[in-house]
Amino acid sequence: MTDGGKLRARHLIHVPNTNKAGExxxxxDIARATAAVIVTCELKGYNSVAVPLMxxxxxxxxxxEAARxxxxxxxxxxxERPIRVLFVARNSDEIDVFEMAIEGLS
Structure with a gap:
């Protein structure tokens, strides 16, 4: 975990997607990384978290598959935490993918 720097976030939670670089x-792996984010939020008392399409x-x-x-x-x-989860998308395609995952489509 690091300081958010110039981002609007106060902290960044860094999680690996694989066991070894390049794998x-x-x-x-995505489920495990997401679970690590949830555990960190619980332990640190964070009420909100923003998650990109890892x-x-x-x-x-x-x-x-990643969004699901x-x-x-x-x-x-x-x-109990996080209370609020924001899914971060870089473009309209990623927005569509998250919306389909939330709605249980695809």
Whole structure:
């Protein structure tokens, strides 16, 4: 975890997507990374968190699978924190992917 610097966020939670650099990202890696974010929020008392579309890049998995894994982890979480989750998208395609995951489509 680091300071948010010039970002609007106060802190950045850094999580690995794979066990080794350059490895092919799997759905389980995204779920594990998302779970680590949730645990950090619980331990640090963070009420809100913004999560990008992790794992959907050149060596990653399809964006739809990544979005479903991220959303599923938050949906199944029964702890008190985070209260608010923001899914961060870089473009309209990523917005569509997150919306489909939230609505249970695709």
């Amino acid at each position: 092919q990202v799997q759905v389980e 794992g959907a890049f050149d060596t990653g998995i399809p964006a739809e 894994a991220i959303h599923s982890e938050f949906r199944s979480h029964r702890g």
